[in-house]
Amino acid sequence: MESLWLILSDPNTRWVLAACVLLGLSSGVLGCFALLRKHSLLGDAFAHAALPGICIAFMLVGSKSITLFLIGAVVAGLLAAACIQAITRYSRIKEDTALGLVLSVFFGFGIVLLTKIQQSANGNQSGLDSFLFGKAASLVGTDVKVMMGVAAVLLFVCWLFFKEFKLLSFDPGFGRGLGLPMGLFNALLMLLIVLAVVIGLQAVGVVLMAAMLIIPALAARYWTERLDRMIVLAGLFGALSGAAGTLVSSLTYNMPTGPVIVLCATALFLLSLIVAPQRGLAVKGMRRIKLRSRIAEENLLQSLYDLAEKDLLAGRLRPGIGYRIAQLIERRPTAPKAALRTLRRLHRDGLVKRVGAAQGLETRWMLTDKGGELAYELTLHQRMWEIFNMYEGVLGSFKWDGRQGGLAEQLPPEVLQEVDRLLDAHELKPRLTFAGGGRA
Amino acid sequence: MSYELWVILTGALVASSCSFIGCWLILRRMAMLGDAISHTALPGIVIAFLISHSLDSWAMLIGAAVFGLLTTFLVQTLHQSGVQSDAAIGVTFTSLFAVGVVLVSVYARDVHIDLAHVLYGEIAYVPWNQLVVGGVELGPRAVWMVGGTFLLSLAVIGLLYKEFKITSFDPALAAALGLPVTLLHYILMTLVSMTTVSAFESVGAILVVAMLIVPGATAYLLTDRLGIMLGMSCIIGIVTAVIGYYAAVLLNASIAGAMTTTAGTLFLLAFLFSPSHGVVMKWRAKRRLAN
Amino acid sequence: MEHPVTVENLTVAYHQKPVLREVEFSVPKGKLIGIVGPNGAGKSTLIKSILGLIPRASGEVQIFGKPYKQERRRIGYVPQRESVDWDFPTSALDVVLMGRYGHIGWFRRPSSKDKALAMSALEKVGMADYADRQISQLSGGQQQRVFLARALAQDAEIYFMDEPFVGVDAATEKAIIALLTELKHQGKTVLVVHHDLQTVTEYFDWVLLLNIRLIEFGPTEEVFTAENLQKTYGGRLSLLQESGNLSAFKA
Numbered sequence: 001m002e003s004l005w006l007i008l009s010d011p012n013t014r015w016v017l018a019a020c021v022l023l024g025l026s027s028g029v030l031g032c033f034a035l036l037r038k039h040s041l042l043g044d045a046f047a048h049a050a051l052p053g054i055c056i057a058f059m060l061v062g063s064k065s066i067t068l069f070l071i072g073a074v075v076a077g078l079l080a081a082a083c084i085q086a087i088t089r090y091s092r093i094k095e096d097t098a099l100g101l102v103l104s105v106f107f108g109f110g111i112v113l114l115t116k117i118q119q120s121a122n123g124n125q126s127g128l129d130s131f132l133f134g135k136a137a138s139l140v141g142t143d144v145k146v147m148m149g150v151a152a153v154l155l156f157v158c159w160l161f162f163k164e165f166k167l168l169s170f171d172p173g174f175g176r177g178l179g180l181p182m183g184l185f186n187a188l189l190m191l192l193i194v195l196a197v198v199i200g201l202q203a204v205g206v207v208l209m210a211a212m213l214i215i216p217a218l219a220a221r222y223w224t225e226r227l228d229r230m231i232v233l234a235g236l237f238g239a240l241s242g243a244a245g246t247l248v249s250s251l252t253y254n255m256p257t258g259p260v261i262v263l264c265a266t267a268l269f270l271l272s273l274i275v276a277p278q279r280g281l282a283v284k285g286m287r288r289i290k291l292r293s294r295i296a297e298e299n300l301l302q303s304l305y306d307l308a309e310k311d312l313l314a315g316r317l318r319p320g321i322g323y324r325i326a327q328l329i330e331r332r333p334t335a336p337k338a339a340l341r342t343l344r345r346l347h348r349d350g351l352v353k354r355v356g357a358a359q360g361l362e363t364r365w366m367l368t369d370k371g372g373e374l375a376y377e378l379t380l381h382q383r384m385w386e387i388f389n390m391y392e393g394v395l396g397s398f399k400w401d402g403r404q405g406g407l408a409e410q411l412p413p414e415v416l417q418e419v420d421r422l423l424d425a426h427e428l429k430p431r432l433t434f435a436g437g438g439r440a
Numbered sequence: 441m442s443y444e445l446w447v448i449l450t451g452a453l454v455a456s457s458c459s460f461i462g463c464w465l466i467l468r469r470m471a472m473l474g475d476a477i478s479h480t481a482l483p484g485i486v487i488a489f490l491i492s493h494s495l496d497s498w499a500m501l502i503g504a505a506v507f508g509l510l511t512t513f514l515v516q517t518l519h520q521s522g523v524q525s526d527a528a529i530g531v532t533f534t535s536l537f538a539v540g541v542v543l544v545s546v547y548a549r550d551v552h553i554d555l556a557h558v559l560y561g562e563i564a565y566v567p568w569n570q571l572v573v574g575g576v577e578l579g580p581r582a583v584w585m586v587g588g589t590f591l592l593s594l595a596v597i598g599l600l601y602k603e604f605k606i607t608s609f610d611p612a613l614a615a616a617l618g619l620p621v622t623l624l625h626y627i628l629m630t631l632v633s634m635t636t637v638s639a640f641e642s643v644g645a646i647l648v649v650a651m652l653i654v655p656g657a658t659a660y661l662l663t664d665r666l667g668i669m670l671g672m673s674c675i676i677g678i679v680t681a682v683i684g685y686y687a688a689v690l691l692n693a694s695i696a697g698a699m700t701t702t703a704g705t706l707f708l709l710a711f712l713f714s715p716s717h718g719v720v721m722k723w724r725a726k727r728r729l730a731n
Numbered sequence: 732m733e734h735p736v737t738v739e740n741l742t743v744a745y746h747q748k749p750v751l752r753e754v755e756f757s758v759p760k761g762k763l764i765g766i767v768g769p770n771g772a773g774k775s776t777l778i779k780s781i782l783g784l785i786p787r788a789s790g791e792v793q794i795f796g797k798p799y800k801q802e803r804r805r806i807g808y809v810p811q812r813e814s815v816d817w818d819f820p821t822s823a824l825d826v827v828l829m830g831r832y833g834h835i836g837w838f839r840r841p842s843s844k845d846k847a848l849a850m851s852a853l854e855k856v857g858m859a860d861y862a863d864r865q866i867s868q869l870s871g872g873q874q875q876r877v878f879l880a881r882a883l884a885q886d887a888e889i890y891f892m893d894e895p896f897v898g899v900d901a902a903t904e905k906a907i908i909a910l911l912t913e914l915k916h917q918g919k920t921v922l923v924v925h926h927d928l929q930t931v932t933e934y935f936d937w938v939l940l941l942n943i944r945l946i947e948f949g950p951t952e953e954v955f956t957a958e959n960l961q962k963t964y965g966g967r968l969s970l971l972q973e974s975g976n977l978s979a980f981k982a
Binding site: 035039040041087091092101111112114115133211214218254260266269273284 | 466647699
């Protein structure tokens with residue numbers, strides 16, 4: 001802890017810290033739009049393409065100036081974007097190839113320029129090397145002030161055009177239909193992404209810059225379904241990784257800042273990937289296991305229902321009639337042992353009961369009133385879907401959310417009535433009702 | 441053989457082996473996966489070095505191949521768990537590359553890997569590192585490495601040519617015919633990682649990507665036959681290496697950088713003037729039709 | 732005599748929405764069978780899950796009474812045309828040759844006999860003149876014919892075709908039907924996912940009506956009735972009738 005304060009008391013470290021937090025923040029925010037536009041790797045292309053731009057800026061001026069570097073990188077980045085677009089539009093080459101092609105050719109050209117610069121007299125003081133792998137420690141006060149300015153502009157523009165960018169990421173065709181100049185907004189977004197990339201270059205370097213655009217945004221995606229919250233979270237994650245990375249690397253001997261920042265972001269991503277509610281792998285895995293046992297349960301309930309309904313329609317249904325596992329399996333094949341386990345679970349929950357004295361696989365089972373009610377609902381649900389497929393218009397704009405309970409509860413009353421009528425008309429209505437039973 | 445010829449030979453071998461395997465990446469829309477694999481060779485090399493304590497080429501080849509497969513596997517796993525494919529590639533390769541850079545920094549005293557060379561290589565040093573067997577100099581190590589992996593990919597793809605072709609064109613039919621589509625994918629990616637790492641020390645990660653993608657893309661604009669595309673990409677690669685070398689000598693600049701720039705220029709020419717797919721030719725054909 | 736295809740209790744689930752539920756049927760030999768049903772009924776899913784291209788939640792598929800994997804070679808498949816990249820650098824003949832790959836086996840090259848077979852398949856679909864054409868230079872209908880020729884080259888006994896009539900010209904549609912009829916006369920079994928209700932009675936001997944579950948399966952004249960269509964299509968049927976799509980169909 002003490003050494004942390006010691007480090008923070010150094011003004012230079014404070015500048016570096018501020019720079020890394022800023023770069024995390026701005027690339028996190030912009031990364032959200034890039035991710036949703038499926039343009040994640042574009043940041044990678046921009047970062048590589050910036051190299052020749054920066055080199056040319058240096059050659060023209062002959063000294064290191066962050067403002068000129070910014071301009072050079074932006075021009076090169078936009079040129080790269082234009083090349084990618086031209087190649088995919090005017091030839092049979094697909095986007096991924098165009099991306100890799102532009103990225104590597106621009107970078108190769110940059111390397112040629114870099115070697116030329118290094119041969120010249122003042123080449124060694126150029127500090128251009130730090131752009132390859134990033135050298136956060138080489139950042140000075142003036143650099144950071146420029147970065148602050150750019151970051152502030154970026155965030156302001158994002159805030160200003162939030163709903164246009166949202167539309168652009170979600171449904172550009174619709175935006176065009178509204179008469180919005182989507183092409184212009186796309187260009188503006190590209191420009192902002194290039195700027196975010198350029199801010200970060202000096203701190204994390206060419207190769208790892210793409211990570212800052214992708215990873216915080218991707219991590220944020222796991223926690224929310226809303227774009228505004230996702231943006232705030234991504235900015236937060238980015239800033240957090242920037243801060244943590246700077247501190248860890250300044251506390252450890254010979255530890256480069258850029259990669260550590262990236263690894264902090266990766267750790268946040270992995271954490272989100274696993275533990276996030278709703279979308280996290282842990283929850284998903286648990287849900288899958290539950291779903292599997294629920295499907296097994298539902299299948300058995302429906303089989304019991306089918307058999308009883310069949311007997312009802314044939315006039316054979318007497319109180320206390322039960323069915324053996326062999327009969328159930330005949331309707332929906334599973335392993336007998338698994339079926340027995342599931343039936344015991346259903347029994348525990350009071351959904352089925354035993355009839356007669358036979359044990360094990362020979363036991364006869366029947367639905368309790370509670371189980372019958374549930375089986376009725378399940379059968380109804382499935383047959384309703386058939387109706388929806390037959391009558392596309394019935395549902396209208398209604399979207400069923402499986403997590404929010406049964407289909408019947410969520411349907412608007414007039415739709416429910418109509419579905420009910422259609423079920424009757426097609427003789428699909430489940431016939432067997434139980435005490436308290438279905439919605440007839 | 442003179443110094444100059446060895447450098448050109450190395451460049452030509454790197455270019456043709458990369459573009460041969462790169463054609464498949466282009467046709468399968470996996471160019472960026474190639475980019476990713478060429479970056480994740482770094483941690484593979486470092487870890488292989490830390491385990492074997494030698495800069496032996498075989499250890500590195502295995503290390504990089506393992507990491508290439510790991511990259512492929514992680515990308516696929518992330519994609520299957522719901523991450524969109526471009527982001528899955530981005531997360532995987534940057535994270536693994538960051539691990540590589542951190543390892544190089546931590547073990548800086550033990551690992552003699554120059555990070556700048558990882559990015560853009562140093563083909564000019566290749567002839568100094570000779571393969572010596574029984575006291576006889578057999579030529580640069582790099583030539584043997586690159587040549588060896590090139591022969592391996594030629595053999596594997598030659599044997600499984602029609603299988604690779606059908607899984608690239610119509611994976612659904614391939615699966616319906618009972619071909620192991622996933623296994624073939626991993627075989628191809630193993631070849632990509634081995635090709636990448638063998639080319640790595642002479643041209644560096646980014647320029648490996650250029651050689652993987654650019655000559656293949658150029659050939660793709662010049663022909664409509666897979667076999668011809670494969671052969672033509674190798675020839676374009678060799679031409680690129682030769683022109684690139686002399687351009688570098690003329691300009692006194694990075695050889696690998698000059699080769700990439702040459703590759704880009706050749707692509708631009710094909711993009712504009714290819715008889716069947718060039719922009720200018722298509723435009724002229726359209727104008728003739730209009731008249 | 733074994734049935735060419737037997738499907739038992741086939742269920743495919745995607746999240747909570749049922750896609751296919753407990754589909755069971757046995758296909759008779761030498762019939763031309765249309766798989767018909769509304770959008771979202773699971774027609775393509777049925778074919779793909781039979782071929783093992785998408786995982787099944789439950790169910791068994793038997794080909795001539797044996798597990799699917801053993802009898803793969805007796806099956807031909809024509810995927811939807813949009814499922815591949817037509818910019819792929821290859822010729823029409825080459826695509827047709829791919830149909831032979833299942834027979835050629837690992838490592839070996841297509842022989843001159845395979846090439847002759849592929850060429851005669853192209854002739855049968857009237858595309859012999861286009862054998863050397865790059866595939867992106869073909870029209871939609873021609874591409875579909877190439878796909879069909881590829882299925883012929885597979886020399887299968889059972890064919891699965893996913894919407895072969897979508898986006899083709901009238902001439903191609905006629906050529907495809909002629910070909911399907913010829914296949915039938917050779918004793919082969921063909922299952923076709925089909926959209927156009929108007930042509931069902933004309934094209935198919937048997938019909939499989941599908942809407943998540945199997946509604947009806949049987950000879951067209953018995954199964955393709957107003958009552959069954961009402962069961963399958965419900966409200967969409969009147970729309971189809973109004974648009975003249977069903978004018979050929981007398982209720």
